[in-house]
Amino acid sequence: MSAEGLLRAMRELLDEGGLRGRVLVRDLDTGTELGIEPDTPLPSSSLAKVPLALATVERIRRGELDGATALDVRPGRATAPGPTGIGRFRHPVRIAVDDLLYLSMCLSDSAAADALFTLTPPGQVAEILGEFGVRGITVRHAMGELTDTPAERFGAAQAHLAHALAIDSGTGGSGHRVPQLDISHASNGSARAYVDLLQALWRPSKVPAESAARVRELMAHNVLRQRLAPDFASDATTWSSKTATLLNLRHEIGVVEHTDGQAFAVAVLTESRVPAQAQPGAEALMAQVARTLRDHLRQL
Numbered sequence: 001m002s003a004e005g006l007l008r009a010m011r012e013l014l015d016e017g018g019l020r021g022r023v024l025v026r027d028l029d030t031g032t033e034l035g036i037e038p039d040t041p042l043p044s045s046s047l048a049k050v051p052l053a054l055a056t057v058e059r060i061r062r063g064e065l066d067g068a069t070a071l072d073v074r075p076g077r078a079t080a081p082g083p084t085g086i087g088r089f090r091h092p093v094r095i096a097v098d099d100l101l102y103l104s105m106c107l108s109d110s111a112a113a114d115a116l117f118t119l120t121p122p123g124q125v126a127e128i129l130g131e132f133g134v135r136g137i138t139v140r141h142a143m144g145e146l147t148d149t150p151a152e153r154f155g156a157a158q159a160h161l162a163h164a165l166a167i168d169s170g171t172g173g174s175g176h177r178v179p180q181l182d183i184s185h186a187s188n189g190s191a192r193a194y195v196d197l198l199q200a201l202w203r204p205s206k207v208p209a210e211s212a213a214r215v216r217e218l219m220a221h222n223v224l225r226q227r228l229a230p231d232f233a234s235d236a237t238t239w240s241s242k243t244a245t246l247l248n249l250r251h252e253i254g255v256v257e258h259t260d261g262q263a264f265a266v267a268v269l270t271e272s273r274v275p276a277q278a279q280p281g282a283e284a285l286m287a288q289v290a291r292t293l294r295d296h297l298r299q300l
């Protein structure tokens with residue numbers, strides 16, 4: 001099948017599954033790539049933790065921060081709640097910057113990320129990205145802002161109402177009645193921008209090798225592996241990634257490295273039209289599309 005026919009089939013498959021996808025898969029050494037709407041930005045949600053991690057480890061490398069410095073973090077309403085991490089704690093804790101990095105990246109702990117944002121605010125994260133030549137990723141706010149959505153107001157029993165509002169309240173110009181889904185307000189990026197970030201981390205030129213290696217290590221230990229990992233992790237590959245979920249958005253970016261030396265950067269950003277919180281079929285579909293594009297590139 002030609003590349004054009006393959007992309008058309010993948011678009012139709014996503015549409016049949018209730019998803020609109022922005023996808024890009026790139027061979028990190030040849031630059032050959034295949035994509036579906038790769039230049040259309042979407043709100044980043046927890047993907048913004050990757051630029052935050054890069055900025056933090058780079059400031060540690062420069063001597064501006066000390067990874068051993070312990071911060072006092074209070075759980076509860078003062079921090080960003082979430083299904084894992086400090087937001088679930090009952091008592092205040094002291095945690096080193098290095099360990100906050102682990103919690104933020106590997107458990108997607110939003111409270112840990114917000115503690116790091118107190119040291120390196122969104123504007124400074126954006127400046128460091130710019131220094132490294134990474135364009136197209138906008139970091140505007142900390143993670144706590146993502147927890148004030150209709151999902152929190154409706155509660156778990158009415159989660160479908162929050163998702164219905166997310167699906168039906170967008171505008172043709174990528175605006176949205178929910179601020180966290182409005183790209184003029186929210187941190188955002190395109191599939192291409194996130195693949196460019198992965199390229200900068202796995203084949204560093206402007207990013208210092210020490211900083212790139214630390215972010216790669218964090219992504220390799222991501223414990224959230226229900227989305228793309230089942231189609232990319234094997235005895236012959238390693239899969240390093242970061243996921244993000246917000247209302248009807250499901251994203252994952254990562255790099256699959258083969259034992260023969262080939263490596264592919266993958267970014268799958270999606271919007272669902274299905275008003276449901278749990279959508280394992282959508283996650284499996286995301287992985288199927290990404291792997292199909294990777295398989296096509298691998299055969300070239």
